[in-house]
Amino acid sequence: xxxxxxxxxxxxxxxxxxxxxxxxxxxxxxxxxxxxxxxxxxxxxxxxxxxxxxxxxxxxxxxxxxxxxxxxxxxxxxxxxxxxxxxxxxxxxxxxxxxxxxxxxxxxxxxxxxxxxxxxxxxxxxxxxxxxxxxxxxxxxxxxxxxxxxxxxxxxxxxxxxxxxxxxxxxxxxxxxxxxxxxxxxxxxxxxxxxxxxxxxxxxxxxxxxxxxxxxxxxxxxxxxxxxxxxxxxxxxxxxxxxxxxxxxxxxxxxxxxxxxxxxxxxxxxxxxxxxxxxxxxxxxxxxxxxxxxxxxxxxx
Amino acid sequence: xxxxxxxxxxxxxxxxxxxxxxxxxxxxxxxxxxxxxxxxxxxxxxxxxxxxxxxxxxxxxxxxxxxxxxxxxxxxxxxxxxxxxxxxxxxxxxxxxxxxxxxxxxxxxxxxxxxxxxxxxxxxxxxxxxxxxxxxxxxxxxxxxxxxxxxxxxxxxxxxxxxxxxxxxxxxxxxxxxxxxxxxxxxxxxxxxxxxxxxxxxxxxxxxxxxxxxxxxxxxxxxxxxxxxxxxxxxxxxxxxxxxxxxxxxxxxxxxxxxxxxxxxxxxxxxxxxxxxxxxxxxxxxxxxxxxxxx
Numbered sequence: 001x002x003x004x005x006x007x008x009x010x011x012x013x014x015x016x017x018x019x020x021x022x023x024x025x026x027x028x029x030x031x032x033x034x035x036x037x038x039x040x041x042x043x044x045x046x047x048x049x050x051x052x053x054x055x056x057x058x059x060x061x062x063x064x065x066x067x068x069x070x071x072x073x074x075x076x077x078x079x080x081x082x083x084x085x086x087x088x089x090x091x092x093x094x095x096x097x098x099x100x101x102x103x104x105x106x107x108x109x110x111x112x113x114x115x116x117x118x119x120x121x122x123x124x125x126x127x128x129x130x131x132x133x134x135x136x137x138x139x140x141x142x143x144x145x146x147x148x149x150x151x152x153x154x155x156x157x158x159x160x161x162x163x164x165x166x167x168x169x170x171x172x173x174x175x176x177x178x179x180x181x182x183x184x185x186x187x188x189x190x191x192x193x194x195x196x197x198x199x200x201x202x203x204x205x206x207x208x209x210x211x212x213x214x215x216x217x218x219x220x221x222x223x224x225x226x227x228x229x230x231x232x233x234x235x236x237x238x239x240x241x242x243x244x245x246x247x248x249x250x251x252x253x254x255x256x257x258x259x260x261x262x263x264x265x266x267x268x269x270x271x272x273x274x275x276x277x278x279x280x281x282x283x284x285x286x287x288x289x290x291x292x293x294x295x296x297x298x299x300x301x
Numbered sequence: 302x303x304x305x306x307x308x309x310x311x312x313x314x315x316x317x318x319x320x321x322x323x324x325x326x327x328x329x330x331x332x333x334x335x336x337x338x339x340x341x342x343x344x345x346x347x348x349x350x351x352x353x354x355x356x357x358x359x360x361x362x363x364x365x366x367x368x369x370x371x372x373x374x375x376x377x378x379x380x381x382x383x384x385x386x387x388x389x390x391x392x393x394x395x396x397x398x399x400x401x402x403x404x405x406x407x408x409x410x411x412x413x414x415x416x417x418x419x420x421x422x423x424x425x426x427x428x429x430x431x432x433x434x435x436x437x438x439x440x441x442x443x444x445x446x447x448x449x450x451x452x453x454x455x456x457x458x459x460x461x462x463x464x465x466x467x468x469x470x471x472x473x474x475x476x477x478x479x480x481x482x483x484x485x486x487x488x489x490x491x492x493x494x495x496x497x498x499x500x501x502x503x504x505x506x507x508x509x510x511x512x513x514x515x516x517x518x519x520x521x522x523x524x525x526x527x528x529x530x531x532x533x534x535x536x537x538x539x540x541x542x543x544x545x546x547x548x549x550x551x552x553x554x555x556x557x558x559x560x561x562x563x564x565x566x567x568x569x570x571x572x573x574x575x576x577x578x579x580x581x582x583x584x585x586x587x588x589x590x591x592x593x594x595x596x
Contacts, residue, residue, distance in 0.1 A: 062487050081493040088491055096484040101506050101591065107488065114493035146591050159488075 006201035007036040013067035028054045030225040041202040043212035046222030052205045056174040060089045088163040092175035094155035098147035105143045107162045131161040153184035174205045231286030241288040265291050323588045333581025347387030356388040356541045374562035377553045385541050392542040396458045400523030403462025405516040412473025434467035461523045469515045480504045510589040514582045521575035543567035
């Protein structure tokens with residue numbers, strides 16, 4: 001393959017039908033395009049309701065796509081056994097990810113049943129323990145316990161260990177640290193950095209800017225279902241071009257610094273450059289959408 | 302690091318063993334099941350021990366109070382109440398198992414399908430459920446009664462099973478609906494499990510005490526409905542059941558004549574079966590839900 005894109009979204013759209021007979025349509029995700037390369041973390045940042053989780057679910061094949069295309073390693077999303085061998089997700093709430101009536105290590109058992117039925121039991125147990133150690137947990141502490149006996153950080157790391165038992169190529173991490181405390185959060189983020197070093201593509205979905213910048217090479221800023229700015233993380237955060245990105249950055253509280261209003265965006269790059277097709281390229285790789293200023297002409301939404 | 306021995310064991314067996322471990326230590330469950338088991342064995346073995354005497358035969362002087370000869374006394378016609386009682390228990394369990402079993406099966410199929418699939422299948426099945434729910438059972442039974450001259454226990458059980466499932470289907474549907482949006486269902490899909498296996502292995506175990514309760518309530522309900530139908534004269538046209546005994550007792554003024562031994566045993570047995578099942582159900586919830594366990 002020519003490109004090294006592991007994940008590619010091309011004008012992905014999701015519309016939900018609502019109302020009594022599905023008479024009304026709500027667009028949750030509107031023509032979103034970006035890509036994630038192997039060995040790279042891309043953070044997808046947006047507020048609640050911006051459609052970031054929907055994008056994650058569409059990539060995982062849990063929600064069907066209304067329009068556009070998603071390809072993983074060049075092939076379209078095809079939910080099923082083979083697809084999930086290389087594409088996995090970790091979700092926000094670790095307590096909801098475990099079936100409360102079963103022991104937590106059942107998540108490993110399901111992987112064995114589906115993907116490694118031929119592996120002898122003792123070898124499998126050794127693999128599980130190795131994977132659990134890889135996520136810096138003590139196998140003796142977490143195996144054979146019920147979910148309610150374990151902490152959120154332990155459960156979340158076990159889910160990452162579960163993904164490690166497969167031939168993973170792409171991991172969708174949907175708000176995986178939002179329910180963890182600050183120190184556990186950094187541990188889990190470092191695990192994602194390990195995965196990146198192994199050559200995995202990671203899509204890190206978050207609403208937290210600080211965590212987004214910690215890992216990601218590139219950042220996609222999502223606002224009401226559309227991409228407003230995307231590019232290398234240092235450029236997006238160092239030189240934000242879209243009013244929404246600036247508001248977002250201004251909203252991060254800082255120590256020893258008074259609250260400041262976001263610097264105003266005075267011109268719309270999109271209309272200044274006469275770009276077409278949704279985003280204007282400011283510097284190579286750094287794209288920005290229409291700033292929606294009052295003097296922006298035409299409808300680009 | 303050494304592996305704990307439980308780590309390598311296939312999991313379903315561990316769960317089953319564990320459920321059993323807590324089941325035998327649960328007072329409510331053991332008591333409830335013991336009562337049901339005693340009555341069930343009475344119904345199953347009693348008729349065999351009593352020999353081939355038909356339960357409605359006139360065997361002794363009428364209106365005898367309980368004695369060593371006739372444990373539960375005799376009716377106004379000299380029938381042995383104990384013989385009727387054990388045969389009636391057998392019929393009652395048969396109707397309960399048949400009616401409850403059929404209803405639980407339909408309720409689970411409809412409830413799981415509607416709740417998990419949602420959308421159009423859900424709309425269609427919910428409509429069917431609501432239609433069955435509002436059918437006046439008694440009126441239908443009168444019509445059926447007109448067509449079928451001779452009714453047996455099987456017909457009665459079938460009829461009860463086919464008409465008593467809607468509330469259970471609605472309950473299972475609602476529960477499935479809420480469980481299917483949980484992340485562990487998504488995670489099971491990411492583990493390559495298909496719809497059927499997700500329902501059987503992720504959703505159903507989560508509500509196993511609930512499903513068992515559904516069966517228990519449907520079983521108890523079938524027993525009560527059957528007794529009521531028998532009591533108003535729409536029961537089996539031949540044989541004997543606890544409900545028929547109550548009907549006969551009322552019809553021949555057992556209460557006014559002071560023949561308490563005629564109506565107390567069947568009434569107490571119906572109450573004991575249904576009540577014991579409810580108590581067992583409370584215990585079952587503690588067994589299946591690890592969070593409710595006290596040890």
